[in-house]
Amino acid sequence: MVFSSLPFILIFMPAFFSMYYLTPDKYKNHILLAGSLCFYAAGTLHHPSHFAIFVACITADYFLGKKMDSRPQHKKAYLTAGIIFHLACLGYFKYAGFLLDELEKMVVLGDINIDILLPIGISFYTFQGISYLADVSKGTIKAEQSFLNFAVYLSMFEQLIAGPIVTYPHVEEKLHNRHVTKDYVKTGFVVFVFGLGLKVLLANPIGKLWTDVNTIGFESISTPLAWMAVFAYSLQLYFDFFGYSLMAIGLGKMLGFDLPQNFDHPYLSLTMTEFWRRWHITLGSWFREYVYIPLGGSRKGGLITVRNLFIVWLFTGVWHGAGYNFVLWGITLFVIIGLEKRFFGNTLTKIPAAGHIYMAVLIPLTWSLFAIDDISQLGLFFSRLFPASPDEVWSIFTGDYIKYASLYWPFFAAGLWLCTKQPYRLLEKYKNNTLFIGGLLAAILAASLYCMYRGFDDPFLYFRF
Amino acid sequence: MKKTVLILTLLFALLLTGCGSQKGEPAPNEKLKPEKQVEETQEEAQAKPTKNREPVSMKNTLFIGDSRGVGICEYGGLDEVDFFTSVGMSVYNVFDDVVSVPNVGKIALEELLKAKSYDKVYIMLGINEIGYQAEEILKRYSNLLETIKETQPDAKIFVHGNLHVTKERSQSDKIINNPAINRLNASLEKYADNNRIFYLDINSLFDDNEGNLDPEKTSDNVHVYAKYYIDWANWLVEETTAKLSEADN
Numbered sequence: 001m002v003f004s005s006l007p008f009i010l011i012f013m014p015a016f017f018s019m020y021y022l023t024p025d026k027y028k029n030h031i032l033l034a035g036s037l038c039f040y041a042a043g044t045l046h047h048p049s050h051f052a053i054f055v056a057c058i059t060a061d062y063f064l065g066k067k068m069d070s071r072p073q074h075k076k077a078y079l080t081a082g083i084i085f086h087l088a089c090l091g092y093f094k095y096a097g098f099l100l101d102e103l104e105k106m107v108v109l110g111d112i113n114i115d116i117l118l119p120i121g122i123s124f125y126t127f128q129g130i131s132y133l134a135d136v137s138k139g140t141i142k143a144e145q146s147f148l149n150f151a152v153y154l155s156m157f158e159q160l161i162a163g164p165i166v167t168y169p170h171v172e173e174k175l176h177n178r179h180v181t182k183d184y185v186k187t188g189f190v191v192f193v194f195g196l197g198l199k200v201l202l203a204n205p206i207g208k209l210w211t212d213v214n215t216i217g218f219e220s221i222s223t224p225l226a227w228m229a230v231f232a233y234s235l236q237l238y239f240d241f242f243g244y245s246l247m248a249i250g251l252g253k254m255l256g257f258d259l260p261q262n263f264d265h266p267y268l269s270l271t272m273t274e275f276w277r278r279w280h281i282t283l284g285s286w287f288r289e290y291v292y293i294p295l296g297g298s299r300k301g302g303l304i305t306v307r308n309l310f311i312v313w314l315f316t317g318v319w320h321g322a323g324y325n326f327v328l329w330g331i332t333l334f335v336i337i338g339l340e341k342r343f344f345g346n347t348l349t350k351i352p353a354a355g356h357i358y359m360a361v362l363i364p365l366t367w368s369l370f371a372i373d374d375i376s377q378l379g380l381f382f383s384r385l386f387p388a389s390p391d392e393v394w395s396i397f398t399g400d401y402i403k404y405a406s407l408y409w410p411f412f413a414a415g416l417w418l419c420t421k422q423p424y425r426l427l428e429k430y431k432n433n434t435l436f437i438g439g440l441l442a443a444i445l446a447a448s449l450y451c452m453y454r455g456f457d458d459p460f461l462y463f464r465f
Numbered sequence: 466m467k468k469t470v471l472i473l474t475l476l477f478a479l480l481l482t483g484c485g486s487q488k489g490e491p492a493p494n495e496k497l498k499p500e501k502q503v504e505e506t507q508e509e510a511q512a513k514p515t516k517n518r519e520p521v522s523m524k525n526t527l528f529i530g531d532s533r534g535v536g537i538c539e540y541g542g543l544d545e546v547d548f549f550t551s552v553g554m555s556v557y558n559v560f561d562d563v564v565s566v567p568n569v570g571k572i573a574l575e576e577l578l579k580a581k582s583y584d585k586v587y588i589m590l591g592i593n594e595i596g597y598q599a600e601e602i603l604k605r606y607s608n609l610l611e612t613i614k615e616t617q618p619d620a621k622i623f624v625h626g627n628l629h630v631t632k633e634r635s636q637s638d639k640i641i642n643n644p645a646i647n648r649l650n651a652s653l654e655k656y657a658d659n660n661r662i663f664y665l666d667i668n669s670l671f672d673d674n675e676g677n678l679d680p681e682k683t684s685d686n687v688h689v690y691a692k693y694y695i696d697w698a699n700w701l702v703e704e705t706t707a708k709l710s711e712a713d714n
Contacts, residue, residue, distance in 0.1 A: 211685070214684045214685070215683075215684050215685045215688050215690075216540075216690065216691040217684065217690035217691050217692055219690075219691075219692055220540060220690065220691035220692050221691075395540075395691075396539075396540055396542060396691075396695075397539040397540055397691070400539070403539075
């Protein structure tokens with residue numbers, strides 16, 4: 001079940017929140033856990049093993065955390081066991097299929113036909129579990145004594161399947177003691193609907209351009225259309241994920257939690273280094289806190305710093321998917337960020353126009369590495385972006401870019417505007433104008449519901465994680 | 466910041482207008498287009514020995530179709546053909562829709578049929594309405610054929626069978642699957658009298674050896690890659706020539 005679906009909005013939300021708000025505060029965690037497990041079970045009906053693994057992870061982390069507190073002399077062993085358990089699950093479901101395929105190509109293994117389906121949310125709850133164990137091991141937090149509270153932390157549906165990646169300290173207080181106020185519910189609902197609109201009314205339609213171009217085939221598109229398509233993909237990816245994060249944050253607010261922000265106008269960045277402080281913030285924080293710093297960060301000299309950065313970016317790439325293109329993407333980011341730090345990052349920061357132009361080109365180029373699984377297709381796409389000769393700029397359909405520009409320009413215009421801070425400043429300015437906000441929300445919700453009813457919705461891009 | 470956004474927007478607009486200024490340039494890859502057809506009149510064609518019929522001219526030709534027809538229009542290189550095609554077209558909306566026909570303008574089908582005279586009319590419809598009642602689909606298809614016969618008394622009509630989907634799509638979709646497409650195509654084939662109305666089966670060109678659309682030829686399991694529309698166009702010309710030759714016999 002996804003947030004941007006009719007069953008979730010019209011059935012799950014009313015049913016769950018009615019029960020939740022009617023329940024006294026001290027039992028709210030019970031309802032939240034039950035609701036979250038139902039939510040996850042609905043998505044794993046045809047794969048009950050996925051649900052079992054999820055419950056196993058919750059149970060393992062809870063007991064390992066308690067053991068670390070009660071037997072601190074063995075905490076490293078418990079932490080290691082927990083990390084190995086989590087990475088083994090993630091490794092199997094996420095990478096085993098790919099590795100076996102590659103092995104099959106290299107060595108004659110016979111006809112191995114293994115179809116391993118990725119349990120939804122595993123990349124996110126794995127990282128949350130590891131962060132919890134690491135924090136207990138470091139002494140940052142005490143292990144949660146209540147299984148109920150811990151299970152709620154790991155399973156709460158609003159952030160379960162696509163983040164933000166919430167660390168335990170962030171929600172510890174509210175897990176134990178929260179009261180949901182009307183303001184929280186109102187603000188949460190506003191944020192949820194706004195996120196829904198970004199996803200359904202902007203990300204989904206503009207993403208169709210990338211789909212169209214894939215249907216045509218890269219060899220048959222003109223250079224202008226290739227650039228339009230990769231810009232469209234960049235906007236789709238942002239508003240898809242940003243929209244979903246807002247929905248998660250909105251739902252969290254409606255539950256009484258303050259989830260962390262996950263995006264901070266990333267497309268306004270002047271360097272790739274800055275971009276990755278503004279994009280998927282909780283993932284970047286996680287890698288910094290639980291990989292980069294434990295490895296020594298930048299405290300052990302230049303070579304070690306480079307090594308640590310390489311590891312972080314390689315893992316960032318691989319976390320996003322099992323494929324050579326993700327490895328290439330991660331390594332490319334490492335190289336770009338390294339060059340920025342060493343040579344020209346400061347210059348770009350000092351000359352914003354240069355920084356914006358630099359990023360306007362680099363962002364879609366790096367996202368194309370992310371989007372195209374097949375390396376040969378990647379090469380073909382780049383040959384369309386950068387044709388070797390003027391003859392290769394156009395396609396047999398000479399007006400292809402005009403056709404698609406006429407279809408998609410409103411979405412480009414809206415997308416570019418929503419990348420800036422202006423619309424959010426306007427919303428902030430008029431947030432107390434009930435008529436304006438109410439009207440806007442009603443329009444967004446009605447339009448989104450209509451699009452979902454007509455089947456214009458697409459699965460959230462990040463669900464393959 | 467505002468200046469920078471303005472600069473970026475202007476750059477983006479310049480990119481598009483700069484490309485627009487290239488509109489007049491000839492498209493590359495002329496070699497990819499179908500070979501130029503020898504012009505001939507109908508009388509000349511009928512007088513010739515039918516075994517070695519010259520490839521038909523695609524002038525004075527109308528193609529009515531759905532999204533696959535849009536693909537042939539945009540990537541097939543049949544510039545002489547009038548394409549009355551749009552995504553989602555079906556026998557349910559073919560008379561209601563106003564379509565932008567290249568070199569003609571925005572026009573409804575009946576208006577187009579009354580305004581111009583065609584030698585050949587192709588119809589490729591069916592995939593978008595395949596979930597509806599078969600009898601109703603065929604009733605509307607018959608209605609379309611009758612309208613064309615009345616408004617285009619000299620035209621040969623080519624009922625173009627629907628392209629298969631891939632095995633993956635066929636096995637996962639209860640409505641749009643190859644058994645359903647085959648049933649529809651079999652019904653459409655019955656309209657052919659091989660004198661005025663002919664039936665064309667595209668699937669011989671793009672099927673794999675299991676009778677499904679070859680997955681290597683498609684990205685979305687439904688439409689072939691654009692590069693194959695040239696082959697589709699060439700096949701159309703060849704099949705049309707062959708059918709007309711047989712009819713001449």
